[in-house]
Amino acid sequence: MNIILPFQSLGKNALTFLRELGQMGLFLALNLYYMIFPPYLPSRIIKQIHFIGVKSLPIVILTGLFTGMVLTLQVYYVLVTVGAESSVGSVTALSLIRELGPVITALMVTGRAGSALTAQLGIMRISDQIDALDAMALNPHKYLIIPNLIAGIICLPLLTAIFVVVGIWGGHLVGVELTGLATGTYYGAIADSILFKDLTLCFYKSLSFGLLITWISCYKGFFAGLKSHFGAEGVSRATTEAVVLSSVVVLIWDYILTSILLFA
Amino acid sequence: MIKIIDVHKNFGEHTVLKGVHLEIKKGQIVALIGGSGKGKSVLLKSVIGLLKPDSGQVLIHQQDISRLSGKKLKKIKEQLGIVFQSAALFDSLTVFENIAFPLKEKTKLSFSQIKEKVAQELANVDLKGCEEKYPAQLSGGMKKRVALARCLVMDPEAILFDEPTTGLDPIITNTIHQLIKRLQQKRNLTALIVSHEIPTIFNIVDKVAMLHEGEILSVGTPEEFIASDNPTIRRFLKGEIE
Numbered sequence: 001m002n003i004i005l006p007f008q009s010l011g012k013n014a015l016t017f018l019r020e021l022g023q024m025g026l027f028l029a030l031n032l033y034y035m036i037f038p039p040y041l042p043s044r045i046i047k048q049i050h051f052i053g054v055k056s057l058p059i060v061i062l063t064g065l066f067t068g069m070v071l072t073l074q075v076y077y078v079l080v081t082v083g084a085e086s087s088v089g090s091v092t093a094l095s096l097i098r099e100l101g102p103v104i105t106a107l108m109v110t111g112r113a114g115s116a117l118t119a120q121l122g123i124m125r126i127s128d129q130i131d132a133l134d135a136m137a138l139n140p141h142k143y144l145i146i147p148n149l150i151a152g153i154i155c156l157p158l159l160t161a162i163f164v165v166v167g168i169w170g171g172h173l174v175g176v177e178l179t180g181l182a183t184g185t186y187y188g189a190i191a192d193s194i195l196f197k198d199l200t201l202c203f204y205k206s207l208s209f210g211l212l213i214t215w216i217s218c219y220k221g222f223f224a225g226l227k228s229h230f231g232a233e234g235v236s237r238a239t240t241e242a243v244v245l246s247s248v249v250v251l252i253w254d255y256i257l258t259s260i261l262l263f264a
Numbered sequence: 265m266i267k268i269i270d271v272h273k274n275f276g277e278h279t280v281l282k283g284v285h286l287e288i289k290k291g292q293i294v295a296l297i298g299g300s301g302k303g304k305s306v307l308l309k310s311v312i313g314l315l316k317p318d319s320g321q322v323l324i325h326q327q328d329i330s331r332l333s334g335k336k337l338k339k340i341k342e343q344l345g346i347v348f349q350s351a352a353l354f355d356s357l358t359v360f361e362n363i364a365f366p367l368k369e370k371t372k373l374s375f376s377q378i379k380e381k382v383a384q385e386l387a388n389v390d391l392k393g394c395e396e397k398y399p400a401q402l403s404g405g406m407k408k409r410v411a412l413a414r415c416l417v418m419d420p421e422a423i424l425f426d427e428p429t430t431g432l433d434p435i436i437t438n439t440i441h442q443l444i445k446r447l448q449q450k451r452n453l454t455a456l457i458v459s460h461e462i463p464t465i466f467n468i469v470d471k472v473a474m475l476h477e478g479e480i481l482s483v484g485t486p487e488e489f490i491a492s493d494n495p496t497i498r499r500f501l502k503g504e505i506e
Contacts, residue, residue: 127352131352132346132352134314135341135345135346136341137337137341
């Protein structure tokens with residue numbers, strides 16, 4: 001009997017995981033379907049763009065600046081030993097555009113906006129505000145989910161672009177102002193090494209991260225406190241799960257997308 | 265107006281409703297009583313379409329709400345309103361914005377017309393001058409009245425109340441009961457009230473239905489309930505433990 005127990009538990013967990021995955025897929029499909037039909041609620045989309053995008057700007061600029069600075073510092077001290085310091089700009093820019101820009105921006109937005117979205121929706125769920133919308137014959141997905149999905153898709157590529165530009169400027173501060181590299185060398189290397197393919201990779205990554213973060217955060221918040229953990233504990237658990245899952249999924253999806261697009 | 269026929273509802277292996285039958289005629293106020301956690305709120309949510317029964321029918325004007333979707337469901341829902349136990353006010357919106365919300369989203373009224381309607385409904389629930397307050401700045405009784413005003417603003421035919429006076433003092437409880445009665449008389453509203461305020465709720469209702477072990481044990485006038493010989497009803501009314 002005892003030998004079977006671990007397998008039972010494994011099977012149960014696997015089924016729970018698959019069920020959750022299916023529910024998440026259905027949730028996204030339902031929202032994409034509702035997206036087609038009016039009302040389109042542009043004012044709500046703008047409000048969420050402000051919440052997810054504009055309010056994330058300070059943290060994105062700050063992390064972008066220091067990521068660019070520290071990256072350039074590390075790269076400079078490695079390349080200078082082999083006399084290749086003229087490639088500092090190239091390595092910094094490529095790292096920022098291909099990997100660090102989209103990923104760190106996504107992680108920052110997850111921490112700042114994703115967690116807030118889950119908590120907000122979770123509180124609305126446990127205080128019957130979502131049911132109240134439904135009872136008014138208003139579709140809660142239209143008011144609470146779709147504006148966030150659209151805002152995420154719009155904001156992440158823009159925030160990533162800002163992160164990359166600020167990061168390159170941070171690299172300039174260290175590479176040119178601190179270590180004495182010529183401005184032309186730094187920017188020339190960047191111009192020579194970046195291909196259009198790198199920019200599209202960065203764009204597709206940030207676009208998909210925008211969808212992933214808002215999808216996971218909204219799903220966790222929308223169903224917070226409904227299954228096994230109720231009330232404030234349910235909201236707290238949903239928020240933690242949203243942040244952890246979004247971060248992990250961003251990193252896994254980053255690898256998958258890179259391996260597909262970089263070698264395609 | 266509302267006819268509940270043989271409604272069953274399970275949550276996993278836990279059976280909540282085991283074949284509920286109940287009819288509420290237009291203009292009637294019906295109290296739904298019964299022990300806590302016995303499925304009264306589940307029944308209420310099934311009536312307004314927030315939960316789908318596993319089997320049975322919930323007829324609103326002869327249309328089964330549990331089998332409707334799209335525009336037909338929307339139309340039926342517009343004839344109903346619900347005041348939740350928690351009031352369920354949108355906490356980031358002011359009282360004015362809360363009441364104006366359904367008007368703004370579902371009608372083409374101008375801002376001045378909306379303002380006028382909101383003021384009118386706030387006066388109906390005796391809450392004039394509270395427009396700019398947020399739900400967090402209101403007492404429990406005020407929240408319930410704002411939730412009622414938010415329902416009334418759309419002129420529904422029936423309102424469902426989920427414990428509208430729980431946690432309120434006897435004076436506020438009586439005020440809300442009288443308010444419901446007054447509005448019913450003024451607008452010929454149909455109301456289904458889930459309540460534990462026994463016997464005060466009996467003063468305003470036409471009929472009482474008791475939900476016991478997933479079924480409607482008895483339906484009758486308040487007088488019939490008070491005079492009932494049924495031992496379960498007698499024990500419940502006296503607050504005795506089974």
